[in-house]
Amino acid sequence: MSAAQLQDSPAWQRLQQLRADWGKTSIAELFAASPERGTRMVAEGCGIYLDYSKNWLREDTLAALLALAQERGLEARRAAMFAGEHINGTEDRAVLHVALRAPASAQIHDQGSNVVPEVQAVLDRMAAFCEQVHQGDWLGATSQRLRQIVNIGIGGSYLGPEMAYQALRRQRLPGIREYFVANVDGAALEAVLAELDPAQTLFIIASKTFTTLETMTNAHAARRWLVAALGEAAVERHFVAVSTNHEAVAAFGMNPEHSFGFWDWVGGRYSMDSAIGLATMLAIGPEAFREMLRGFHAMDEHFLHTPLAQNLPVLLGMIAIWYNNFWGAQSQAILPYAHDLARFPAYLQQLQMESNGKRVDLHGTTLTVDSGPIIWGEPGTDGQHSFYQLLHQGTRLVPSDFIGFVQPLSDFGAQHDLLMANLFAQSEALAFGRSAEELRALGVAETQIPHRVSPGNRPSNLLLVDALTPFSLGALVALYEHSVFTQGVIWGIDSFDQWGVELGKVLAQRVETDLQGKTKNTHDRSTQNLIERYRSQRS
Ligand code: F6P
Secondary structure, eight states, X not given: OOHHHHTTSHHHHHHHHHHHHTTTOOHHHHHHHOTTHHXXXXXXXTTEEEEOOSSSOOHHHHHHHHHXXXXXXXXXXXXXXXXXXXXXXXXXXXXOHHHHTSOTTOOOEETTEEXXXXXXXXXXXXXXXXXXXXXXXXXXXXXXXXXXXXXXXXXXXXXXXXXXHHXXXXXXXTTOEEEEEOOSSHHHHHHHHTTOOGGGEEEEEEOSSSOOHHHHHHHHHHHHHHHHHHOGGGHHHHEEEEESOHHHHHHTTOOGGGEEEOOTTSOGGGOTTSGGGHHHHHHHOHHHHHHHHHHHHHHHHHHHHSOGXXXXXXXXXXXXXXXXXXXXXXXXXEEESOGGGTTHHHHHHHHHHHHHOOSBOTTSOBOSSOOOOEEEOOOTTTGGGTTHHHHHHXXXXXXXXXXXXXXXXXXXXXXXXXXXXXXXXXXXXXXXXXXXXXXXXXXXXXXXXXXXXBOOOOOEEEEEESOOOHHHHHHHHHHHHHHHHHHHHHHTOOTTOXXXXXXXXXXXXXXXXXXTTSOOOOOOHHXXXXXXXXXXXXX
């Protein structure tokens, strides 16, 4: 079905009608009419409990959203992804991140060949390498243990490993510290190197293509730093690579045996459970890494087999469609009430915005509806003292996902009730607000009332998980991966390419040689002026 046909589909039209008929029905009214929606509009799977009752949803809305998913062929598309069909059309690639976490006995094919044994072989090599590093069998050039691990990579070769390193802080093995360098700004590398002893440092150069300018620039600078301290021969012991580009890895001077591969059917933003997770495995050990993969896989199975009405990724994805396409929501907030998930919103930003920030459908036809929303967020309670003012009283619609955990893992567990009280209270306050009458009853002066009213009726989902563990992290990431997939299917776009990032890369290369005075390319007057000003002021 093309982009043009989307708005003609019966379910889309039904949803438009439901939207038009919605009037001013508030979440409070929905609860007053049917209080049990608070226990009915829930779904559960893989240890994740989703309460979606505080949304602008009734049963008829949900039924129409699920009908839309069916009309758009979600189930067939999902089957095609798991079957290894080349659903990434513009790059003619399969999309098989689900194979990265499939059990060894599974059979998942790309072009007729089962990819699972290769995946397992790489995982085994990664595990063997990690054991060597942990047990001191893999030493640096001066025979010291490698305890400082630096992941040099950007985008999907950075955000997942960094997010997981923080999220799984409790599972980290003693004696290992990790650092992440992504930005091409030399300050990023400088800040990290300042903390390191070359003799104890292991660099992981993580790049699917091994051509990304930021990563290769930082990798070469790190190499020079190491060689200056320990000599050329040390490179072999102190650098390993994660890439699909084996020739480029060899050209860098690394032993191909110290390179961990993956495949073109793994998108960068879907790769934290591939060899790109080497930093994660070094931090938490192979067994905990495999436990994370089991969490991913459990959610894959849930997505594949659970009826749509109870299917967590489908529910999250279709609720997002409802706000995005029928209420004009421009953004979605991700609000984890877990300090260790601080980088989760940034991780989801790439996952959603690089996947679904598209303007044409699979056939190249321009979309006539909005595609992926802007994703942003911060952990609670920090966000409460920053941007929640806008969520409670601002003029914009920002559907939010709250994420919380039942079990405290910190040594200050007594504070956990306070954290969770904030989480539940925020979703309650957003949904139900506080009226002028309530304020009057509290004796608030009449002039203050307009300023103090919280209108409520602001929709949110709440995800409640038992504890932040490798398993639950894997399940949570896979939940959002499949939600992003679901939304992409509705819009009929290619969620697995990223052509939009290319132009900036090409222009940056032209501008760089202009800045260095090697070329004099033609630019618009503004850019030209900026280049000249920079050149004249640069000392
Ligand atoms: O520029 C975008 C991008 O291609 C992302 O999709 C990817 O995650 C990132 O760059 C890094 O790419 P690579 O792993 O090839 O260095």
